[in-house]
Structure formats: structure tokens, C-alpha cells
Amino acid sequence: MLDSTNGYFNSEPEDHNSSISVYSGKNKECICSSEVGHVDAAPVENPSPPQVDTTIAINRPRRTRMLPSDDNMYAQLRIYYQNVRGLRTKIDELFVAATDVDYDVIVLTETWLNDQINSIQQLGPSYTIYRNDRDPSSTGKTRGGGVLIAVSNRLSSKRNTINNNGIEQLWVNIHIQDATICVGVVYLPPSSADDANVIQAHVDTALDITNSLEPNAVHLLFGDYKPGLIWKFTYSGCASPDPSESTFSRSSIALLDGMSILNMSQMCTVTNTRNRTLDLLFVNEEASKNCYIFEADEPLVDIDSHHPPLAVTQVCPQRISFDEILEDRSFNFSKADIPGLNNSLQNIDWLNLLNHAIDVDVAVDRFTLTLTDLFRVHVPAPSPRNKPPWSNRRLRQLKSWKAAALRHYTSRRNPFTKQEFIIASSNYKSYNRFLYSRHVSKTQSNLKRNPKSFWSFVNGKRKENGLPSSMFLADELESTPRDICDLFVKHFSSVFKKASACQLKLNAVFAMFLVMC
Template identity: 45%
Template sequence: MYSKCKTELNGRSVSSYIKDVLGSEQSHPTNFDSLSAQVRQLFDLIEALGNVTFSNGLRIYYQNVRGLRTKIDAFFLAVSDAEYDIIVLTETWLNDKIFSEQLFGHLYAVYRSDRSPLNSHKTRGGGVLIAVSKKFSSSIGQTIISVSLEQLWVLVEIPQDSLSIGVIYLPPDRKNDSVSINEHIESLSSISFRLSPRTPALLFGDYNQSGLRWCCPEGGLPFVDPLLSQIPTACSALLDGFNLNGFTQINTLLNRNDRLLDLILANDVALPVINVFSPVEPLIDLDADHPALGVEFRIPTPIEYDEPSISFSLDFRRVDSAELNDLLSVIDWRFIERTANVNYAVECCCDVVESVVSHAVPASRPPLKPPWSNPRSRALKRTRSATLRKYCNTRSQYIKQQLNTVTRQYRRYNIFLYRCYIKRIGMNLRRNPKRFWSFVNSKRREAGLPHSMYLTDETARNEKEKCDLFARHFKQTFNESSATLMQIDEAVTDVPRDIFNFNIPLVTEEMVRVALNKLKLSFAAGPAVFPHLC
């Protein structure tokens, strides 16, 4: 019902849509003004609720996550359940040892600027990223920006134009550094200069300007109170740079100290079509100084997605053999003889067989998504979704407590299932190596051995070091323990004698030579460590 209304309204207000419908109806020539007062109040209420217009739009999520290294699994599972089009993060604390696929899977194109010697004299902390859903075409902005700062600019293709999104993290030790501020303003000016007049732009950033006191009037844009704020020279230059480049700060969600450390800036094109809100559920645990922020970016033109191709396979293990035989037995196959063209005869025969098989053989059940889920987790997820919808409709604190409880239960159980799934994947190294390596390659950018491998604080660069590191990490997968003679005697105490009759085969030297000659030279040594050349 919602999607139908969304398609018909296409960005128009509810009242204007109903006015047009009532005015165009020949069978019901009722005028809008003649409706009852209660109905008019209802229409006004609908429009007042967040200025709802049922328009198409992008959902953008922003958060200062204060490090993701120890939260990789929890963040990956939260992103898998979320439906954001763009995710912007600061203080990621990532490095080249952590792949983007570990955090976002294959649903997002991820652009990162990790902390490095180029943008910081520190080795830990910092870092920013922008993840764009692969439903949209995106790319790094062609404009050259300063590499001495932790900042990014990404272009996202939207109907009729592009959306330019930037992010920056200015650490506390550089917040009053005039050189850093000027380099950021120059980058901002360069981006703004290259944008077309109708291209919207958004900039997310943690500037750590705790001395600024922002006033957030109801229904208006926030502004800095100069009497209550401490504004050093560098901070003043930053605010002037925003104004000169046509960017306006729109975030009004204060932290626990009634301060704004995380800013959202929009240019004049983006300003009328964006709405900042507080997400009901953050993707990761919140820091009290950095609340999560959501942005709804309204697009007047509907977004068209490419429908994914769905292929069905048949489950022959559940075939109805009797029905299949009956269907095949009643077909008059003489039509093949009456067909002059052999290619056409083959095509017709295949069509008939395919039609018969599709009736007698059921389709395979689709794989579980995600593969670690089970009926209990799916039931918890449905309960959580229902409670979330109820809270969005009522905004009741009692419902919010229920939502928090259900969310904790679901996330804890989901993490438990995911870790069990990862453990099973690790065990596949011994039982099903192909599946194990398929999973490993799905979490990396390329196939084959990486240039370097890491385990805690150790780094392996040559093949021997990589093998040793790999064997040490997966040692628990292989059971190398052996039973003692006493344990064997205890195990066979209750076993009747002569219950097994072993016939030891005779193995001659000639038989061994023949078997060795059959070995393929291209094969490497096996578990017995026999070389391939004997």
C-alpha cells in the first residue's frame, strides 16, 4: 500500500494529491472545501508529521564510531540488517590489515582514508570512510584535495545529476592548526568550484570544535552564539570558509554536553531537500559525545534500480517419479519425425521435456540469507521489526524499552550464530577446503596469496612465514592428539574377542612401484609428505 501511494504521489503533498483526485472525479464532483472539518484536520495533521510527502530519497547514516577494530563482527551484522543507502564514518581506526569486505560484505562500494604517515604523525586512531550501496554508481571525486588531512569526497550518481559527499576528521591536536584549517578550506573551495550549479553537496565532519556554542531554534537553522562561544583564529577561519563556499551547518542534535562536535554542512542546492533525524537504532554502540545522525535526502525523480536476475534450480532429490513417468508416457513423440528441420526438432523436444520436468520436479529451496540464521533468529528479527514499526508510529518510551530489549536479544543471538558459522567455516579447512577458500576469497579484494599476512603483532612476508603463521592460527582445527596404550585397553575392555576378522592384504614391491608410476608429476606432496618425484 505504501509503495503504491509512493509511486502515485511521486513527491507531491497528500492534500494537493487528494485535491486533484477529487477535482478530476466526474462521478464525485465534491469540492475539497466542502469536506468535513475532521477530514481537513486529518489532512493537515498528515502534512505536519515531519512534512511527509512520500517522495523518493536516499537514507544516509553518519556516526563517529571511536574505532572498529574490536567491533568488526557486530558492525558487519548491523550493516547486514540495515537499509541505508550511504554510510559515513569517522574515527574508524582501520588500517590495511582489515578489508572493507569484513565490515560491509559485498553490498557497498567502500572508500577509505585510513590514518597514515601522510595525514598524521600518529600511528593509531583517526580514519574516515564513505560506503555507498552498489545500487548506485559512485566514484572518488576527480578534484585534487589535500592528502595531509583525513578527508574524502565521493560522487554518487542520482537521477538527472550527482550527489557530492565529503567527510573529514580533524583530531583535537589539529583543531586550532591554521595550516590544517586552510588546507581543508582550500579543498572545499576546489570541490565547490568544480560542481555544476545544480549539484547538491553534503559534508560530514568531526571538527572537535568544543568551544563553539550552537543555538538550535525550533524550525530554523542552527547558528553560533558568539557571546557564549570560544572562537580562536583558526576556528573563525573555518566558519568563514564554510560561508564563503556556500555551506550551511544543519545538524541540531546536541551531545550530552549540549555541544556539536559532529557537523553536517549542505550547499544551497541540497539545503531545501534534506532532513536530519536521530536514528532509532545505531549501527554500533554510541559514544556520549558523538550521537548517531541520519539524513534523508529527497529526490524529486524516482530512482530506478536494475532488477536482479533470479535463476531457479530444480531439486531432483524430491522428484515425483510416478508423475514424471505418467507425463512422459502420454506425449506423442511422432511430432519429431514430422519436423523437417533438425534444429527446430531439437528445440521443440527440449521445450517439451523442460515443461514435463518442471511439473514433476519441485524447485530447490532458496538458500538461507544470511547463511548462519535459523528459525529462532528469524523469529526474533520479525519481532524486532514489528516493535520498531510500532515505536516509529507511537514514539512511546514504553515501546522504546521493549525495542531495546528485543534488539539486544536479537543482536546477541545473531552474533552467537555468526561466530558458530565462522567456526564451522574454519573446520572446513580440513573437511571441505574448497568451501573454506571460497569464503576467504569472498572477504578479500583478490584471489591468491596476499603480499603480507598478519596474526596479532606478527607479520609474514615470505611463503615459509605465511605457512607458519597460517598453521599456528588454524592449529585448533586439526586434532593431533593420540591415544595411549592404557586408553586403548580401557576402550576395548567390553569388546568381545575375535569380533573383527582382518585379512591383511599382501603388498609386494612391484605393486608399490606400479602405484608410484601412476602418480601425476603436477601434483604436490600430500599429507604423507611424499614428494611427487620418486
């Protein structure tokens, strides 16, 4: 039974609100995530409630004023990077964590994925996922390796077609108004990290990418390079190898020379438990002006001691404009006013509306716009759903406390504020893990009695609802709506007829439509 005394297991559904905090220091403002959840999503038969640690009291935070929405403000692209050391056993953990994060881009190395694992299982419907898994035919290995870049669906993105030269590397172009941000990632296994020829092949690919970019494009390249170098910050704001402590092998020299040719600087000095920096971030001159990197306060999955997670804020030269990919309103046709809609359809003079269209495209636009306007009048919008579906008031309260603790910690970094944040985060993660496990258990037990809930659970993990997010034609892969439409045009171009020929049949087609109505 649920304990209603303290409201800990209050399952009242509410809207899921995200929260962010602002870190200010050294004349820099960076948005720090307070969304990252870390869970163990394995379903249990009879889940027991976690105990909330109240060693340190955390008061309910007041509402904080967000940064003003000024057109002259710079947009901040928030990027998360981590070497995850395998996702095969952490798929549910990553999925639940992704429901809390608000990163624009997520970059992962050592994913250990293969073609039997669908991308839509990883981060849910909020991200478009690009992968380059390890190829057993070229490496002779069936596990390990692999890289992944996930871009928020609010941003327009496209995979950069390259020749990988047998290297696990990947580049994605993110389009922001008239500017481009290119995000790349590479994973070099220990057997290749010391091979100067592999490093040179990687640099050659990066050079091809650089040459394909616009002059003012921002280029960021993440990588698990293992160069054996000790990095220290310089007065220029970038990092350089310490000559007295670094080991300059042929591969590390090839890497430094190649990045020098590319005019890219290394920004990361975050060290692991052995005081080494294995994961690097190279940026071009345009990116280095406004690029800030920190160790992430919370990981998406368990941290490997050799690879601390990174949080990067790239300040863009202009405000981000999110593409409107989907219709701005959904319709709940199960509650539609069918008689009223039917009456409105019959009262429209379709022939007069469509007869004066100059071509088929204009006619279709008029037809679609007319139907949409009628839907807005006679069909209500669906009720907002819980995000995530297992969320409740108590979980969001714990999340709010965690966000307050994170703001406190980022503004006053000391052992007490760190412990305060750890406790708040642990409370949130434990309860989130419990709710998700209970949600999965209920879905499994109700499969026979309520199969609709099972399919709702499955669809909640899908990238799309019926329409694919990307499509192939021969060797071409497109992921944006316009490019997908162009693929259809190319495929059916042999049977297209000119608009003038189609216009002759337009009246007859819509006359048949009226008869059917």
C-alpha cells in the same frame, strides 16, 4: 542440543526479508531503519543460547503496506554517520550489522584502518567502499584517524579525485539519473581542529569540489570538527552558533567564514552526553530544502559518549534509478540440460547469424544474446540462499518484533515505548550474535572435512565473486563497469585494429568455433 519446544533454535533456512518503517511528523516523512544489528562476532567453542527477555510482551506485527510506488514520488537517500573510534577490533561486529541495514550511504570517521586491512572485510558485498586512511609519513602517527564512505551497490558512485592537503577527508559523487549527490566527510584530530590554517586548507578543498559540481547538485559534508560552538535551530530550519554560549576561536571563525563562502548551512543539533555537538553536517542550498537529521535509533557499533550516531534522510528531487550492473539472472550450470544445450547450439546457423554483422561489436552482441537465450531455456536458476547464511526463522521473527517496536517508538516517543524497543533490539542482537558465533565455530571445525563451506564463508565476505569492483591503470582508479572497460580500451588501444580489418577474420574465427563444438 537444540531446544525444539518453543522453536527458539529452529534452524530452518528462509529468505531474509528487510523491513522499514515510516516516521511522520511536522509534515515530514522519513524512512527510519529497523535493520541495524549490533553484535559481538568473536567465535566461541561452545556457544550457549541467549535468554530472551520477555518483561514486555511484543505481539507479532501485522504486515504493513509500503509507500506506493508512484513515479511522481520523491526518492529518499538514507545516510548513516558515526564516529566509530576504531574498527580494527570491530570488523566482525560491523560486518554482521551490515547484513541487517538498508542504508544507501554509510559514513564513518576515526576508522583507524591501514593498508593491511582489506575494504571487503568491512561491510560485505552490498557496498562499494571508499577510504582515506591516516598517512603515517605525513602525520607521524601509526594509529587513529581515517574516514570511510560506503555506497550501496544499487547506486552508481565514483570517488572525487582531490588534493587532500594532508587532511583526512574524502568526497564521493553518487549519480542518480541526471542529478548528482556529492557526499563528503572529514576528520580533524584535536591537534588540527584548533589550527586555522588546517581549517582553511579544508575549506579550499571543499570549494574546489563545489566548483566541480553541476549547478543543481546536492552537496552534503559530514565532519568531526570539534569547533567549540553551541548550535541552535533557527526559523530557517538550519542551525547557527549561539553567541552567548559559544567560544569563537580563530579556527571556528575560519570554519564559519569558509562555509559562508561555500553557501553551506549547518544542520545538526544532536548533542552528546556533555551537551556538545562535535559532529556537524554542512549542506548546500539545494540539499537544505529537503534534509532531515536525527540521532540514529540503533548504532552499527558501540557508541562513543562524545559522538552519537546520526541518521540523515535526503529527499532527492527525482526518483532513484538503480543501475543494472550485473546480469539479472544467474545460472546453475551443475544442473543444466547439457544434451539439450549442445543440441540447440548445433542447430544454430552461426555463419548466417554473424556474417551480416556490420562490425565486431555487433557480432559479439548477437553471439552473447544467443547464448544467453539458450542458457535461459536449458540452465535453471540457482536456489535462493539464506541471507545471512546463519539466519533462521526465529531470528527473522525477532527482527520483525524489533521492527514493530521501532515503529511504535518512532510514532510515540515515551519511556515505555523506548524500553519496549530496547528489549526487542537486545533480544534480536543476542540471538544474532549467538547464531553468527555458532556459524563461525562450525566453519572452523569443518575445515578439514568440508573445505567448500570454508570458502563459501570467505566468499560471503568478499565484495565481488571473481571480478574486481575497481581497477587501476597508472594513477587512474575506476569503479563503474563502463569506466573499467574504458581503462582496458586505453591500455590495449595500441594493438587495436579497425573493425573493417577484424571483419575479414570474423568468419574464420567462428568457423573454428563450430569445429570445436
